[in-house]
Amino acid sequence: MSVERIRQLFAESLETKAKAGEVLPEVIAAAGQVMVECLLNGGKILSCGNGGSAGDAQHFSSELLNRFEMERPALPAVALTTDSSTLTSIANDYSYNEIFSKQVRALGNAGDVLLAISTSGNSANVIQAIQAAHDREMKVVAMTGKEGGEMVNLYGPGDIEVRVPATSTARIQEVHLLVIHALCDFIDQQLFGGP
Numbered sequence: 532m533s534v535e536r537i538r539q540l541f542a543e544s545l546e547t548k549a550k551a552g553e554v555l556p557e558v559i560a561a562a563g564q565v566m567v568e569c570l571l572n573g574g575k576i577l578s579c580g581n582g583g584s585a586g587d588a589q590h591f592s593s594e595l596l597n598r599f600e601m602e603r604p605a606l607p608a609v610a611l612t613t614d615s616s617t618l619t620s621i622a623n624d625y626s627y628n629e630i631f632s633k634q635v636r637a638l639g640n641a642g643d644v645l646l647a648i649s650t651s652g653n654s655a656n657v658i659q660a661i662q663a664a665h666d667r668e669m670k671v672v673a674m675t676g677k678e679g680g681e682m683v684n685l686y687g688p689g690d691i692e693v694r695v696p697a698t699s700t701a702r703i704q705e706v707h708l709l710v711i712h713a714l715c716d717f718i719d720q721q722l723f724g725g726p
């Protein structure tokens with residue numbers, strides 16, 4: 532029975548990826564282009580999310596800062612999910628909803644990009660990070676799922692939402708990782724002609 536359940540998870544994940552593969556390539560390329568232009572202009576990419584999406588935010592920044600699949604110069608990216616002293620003091624003194632937005636206001640400059648990751652589109656701290664990014668004249672690339680959540684009301688003209696067509700948080704996250712790798716590949720191709 533449990534083996535059958537595991538088989539079912541693989542089948543559902545494959546099905547979700549197949550569906551996403553039909554509808555997302557153009558929007559992923561548009562998101563990659565926003566990031567490439569940011570990097571070419573000397574900007575950096577800040578990333579944030581909760582739980583598994585915090586891991587995704589770090590996964591993305593490490594692939595820019597270190598490398599993805601080819602030898603190339605390090606690229607500027609900062610995950611806003613990693614500094615426990617900063618995160619706990621903001622949450623303790625102000626509110627958990629401000630843990631990312633305060634960092635965006637401190638670190639973000641005009642022309643930088645915020646990679647905002649939320650499967651529901653409803654996480655208040657990610658929503659506030661988007662608002663802070665707009666205040667700093669940054670563009671937003673959002674990775675979401677489900678109906679897009681409250682974040683859909685926030686996007687500006689230069690922002691891009693990559694919304695996975697699925698309702699399960701886990702299945703959405705599995706596609707988010709593929710989207711992150713597609714973005715890294717797009718950036719490497721555009722900037723360095725590789726791999």
Ligand SMILES: O=C(CO)[C@@H](O)[C@H](O)[C@H](O)[C@H](O)COP(=O)(O)O
Binds near residue numbers: 652700701704
């Ligand atoms: O990884 C998982 C579930 O697969 C969880 O840790 C999940 O990320 C957390 O419940 C998050 O708080 C969900 O937030 P969000 O995706 O709705 O913004």
Ligand SMILES: [Zn+2]
Binds near residue numbers: 583701704
């Ligand atoms: Zn998870």
